[in-house]
Amino acid sequence: MSLYFAKKKLVGRRKNSYPPGPWGLPILGILPLLNGNNPASKVQELAKTYGSVFGGYLGGTYTVFLNEYSTIMEAFGRKNDVMTDRPKILPFNHFIKGHGLASGFLHNNWKGKRRFFMTALNKFDVGKPNGHAATTLESEIDHMMNEIAYRGIEHDIAGMLMMFTGNVITRLTLGIRFEYAESDIQEYLDKIAEMFEIADPANPLVFFDFAKFLPWSNNRRFIDYNNEIMDYFKILVRKGIESSRKDDKNEMIDMYIKKFGNPETGELPAANENEFFHLFADLMAAGTDTTASNTLWLLLCVIKYPDVQRKIQAEIDSVVGYDGRPTLSDRSQLPYTEAVGWESRRFCLAGPFSVPHAAVTDTEINGYFIPKDTMVIANAWAVSRDPELFRDADTFKPERFLDTDGKLAVTEQLKSTIFGFGRRTCAGRPLALSEMYLLLARILHRYNLKIKGGPETVSLRPERGLATRPHPYNIIFEPRQI
């Protein structure tokens, strides 16, 4: 009970003190206010009463929500990194115990890992039409197109997208790829997708660590999956190191060994092997489910809006013809196709709360006191629906991202809304964008996409999670005849 009153003391104070916020229940705090399929829209509603910066307890975790782009950028963009940590809640405490890059705590060499990863992506020419990354992606999309054809006319593509995104990462990091059929990695990728669902920042169980002792709880499942996945990933990293010793393919592992290992033997000191394993595991989490979920939304949007689908196909045909195939080199000539990708990512925002941050020290936001360790959540969903940034925000309108000459025009606000704000913004953005472009262009070049029941039955209601997905659906892949 004393905890309850202590919590209540924090809310409702004036400026220069804690941000205002709604009254919370004992133990649960304001979690019951965030129920339903779109907790971020509930937070946006609460902001109308309490202001764009407001706070409250999610279970025992004091949390401040930021609902406006300028405030989020001011807070998360600070060069002193005071708002750059991750909160000490289930997903971050347990997923590689806070040693990852996207999921990692600041003090676990976040900067070093980020620098290494960005240098590697640069070296691979990620985001460019040619180069190592482009060759890898185009070979992977060929494998996936074969698999789509092999699976027949109607199927759910979710697992295949996890394989595609997983293979891109295992190739660029370790130089290893997996066949779609009989591949044991699929089981672990499916578990990553489930972990993302559990890690929903508005999921009450995330805030009650004791639940890990309940054998049927999501917390227990999260931790068990984490342990199984990590055992498997350790084996993969070992394989990558051994194959690098035999044959330097110039993948990330080879670069890492050159930097931190013994150039004579090709071995890494145990501490560095461990750090590379943390980086690899984190990239497998950060770069698979996110891209797969966004692609599931994107394909569903073009099924829901068949006119948009036809327009993309017409654009692709006019550039590469029916007998050609769209590649990364054609990307700059397919602005409408790209605009549809951006609009679907805005309209069906898969990361409504982006990824939570935490305050490293006591600080302030908009004059409100923010104590050390406060979880700070950017309401990206509220930004995506801000009419000042996106006119007619509730309408699906890809043309909004084309300028008067028909060229792609994407704002910084949009990029941050989807890929995160400030210092921890997505380090894999150029890779993700290349993947999603190729998936859309190659699939629509070959197939008309439909769903049983027709476009009017398509629901864009999200399933909850850290990265939200649509309700599972089968796609009808109707080969195009011209």
Ligand code: HEM
């Ligand atoms: C559509 C696909 C993707 C989306 C929407 C997305 C979104 C995000 C978001 C919202 C963040 C957190 C930003 C923050 O904390 O403020 C993030 C971080 C990150 N993402 Fe992505 N991401 C995607 C794909 C990828 C891919 C393919 C990779 C690479 C393999 C990747 C690697 C990372 C990394 C390493 C971070 C951590 C950055 C840091 O903490 O310094 N992401 N991403």
